[in-house]
Amino acid sequence: MVEQGLIRAAQSGDRDALITLLREIEQHVYRTAYYILNNEQDAMDAAQEALIRVYTKINSYEEKAQFKTWVQRIVTNICIDKFRRTKPTVSIDEHDLVFRDNLDVEREVMSGYLAQDIQEAINQLPDHHRTVIVLRYLQDLSYNEIADCLNLPLNTVKSYLFRARQQLQNMLQEHQKGGVSG
Template sequence: MNFVEARLAKLARNGDRAAFAELVELYKDKIFHLAYRMLNNKQEAEDAVQETFLRVYTNLHRYDENQKFSTWIFRIGTNLCIDKLRRRKNTYSLDAEMPEGEGSDYYSMLPSNEATPEKQVIVSETQEQIRQAIDTLPEKYKSVVILRYLHDMSLQEIGDVLNMPVTTIKTRVHRGREYLRKRLEQNEQLSI
């Protein structure tokens, strides 16, 4: 357990606003990265970060000092993102504006026919295919895959964050990886 974080949490629980501000500073980027990867929307990710810290602040009295603070805050952030994903309505339109693009729409995201260096195209296409494949993961696999591969958490840490047995996490990571592999193979076959 990180002694500094535990001390900061204890001080924050006792009303020390500077200690809470330090906790925010330590975790805001990590929670944003998690939320952005899960929600794939900058505005929703920013909202999730704010909601996470609001919940942390209002529930500091519930924080168990025997638990790693990082585990506790990641659990709160992950659960918020899962809730947001469940509330989403899957409506798609080719004319819908992209979340981050000022005035861009799905038409502008279609690949152009302009020549670019081959390697750059392959890398960006591969990254885009992986991102799209992760976006299609069922939510029970999405959170574990993001925590495992994008946040480099151990299976035990993910189990602690999601409050699940490590065996369940191991199974979900395996099934999520298999789902991604099949999805990427389908994309490869479609592009041939």
């Protein structure tokens, strides 16, 4: 969590505070961009663009929303712009979705398959559903924070998440039954 004093110092022109602030958020920014865009180079470009935007727009941040929500809105909007230019997929590292333990090698292998199945299913979601899934489950934003980030009504966010979870559940059930996979 970014300290409000650091944000205020950065807004007051303290260059060291601004650099510290950017360093604190850079991993979160990159992670969001990577999960949405599924391409390391595109994610690096989007993260850099987002950090530059935070750098240049820090004075426009108001404490109405949480700082992380404001930053997530910036990086998500940049990724949405890239969506319009390319058709991305989400890459999910099995460490993010599956609790792994070293007790059982078979469980390790099955966990890898499950993570791959989940990744493939998320890749098949429409862009707006994929984005809310990434923000909710990979960035751990609340429904309200997602609504703020995407500039959507709260009920729309809830609806997107509900539909996305239904689609994921159906795709994963079909895949487990040996049905059609991506």
